[in-house]
Amino acid sequence: EKRNYLEIKNSSDVPFRLKKVDKARKGYPERIEIPARQSVTVVLSKDDNNTGKVQYEVENLIVSPREKLQVALF
DSSP states (O other), rough: OOEEEEEEOSEEESSSSEEETTTTTTTSSSEEEEEEHHHHHHHOOOGGGOOOOEEEEEEEEEETTEEEEEEEEE
């Protein structure tokens, strides 16, 4: 009752390594690894008032020489 469980599915052939960008957002995982063609379950605490999107950087997807792909989750 004190946790939310969310499943993230990766339907691609590339594994994804995500790192949380917004350090002020508490209650979210700092890092998420999603293997290729698999799902992972992320546990969030209900006590931390988890609302709104949280920015993550996909460490292994580069969009320019100095920039990695950014995604908003949750």
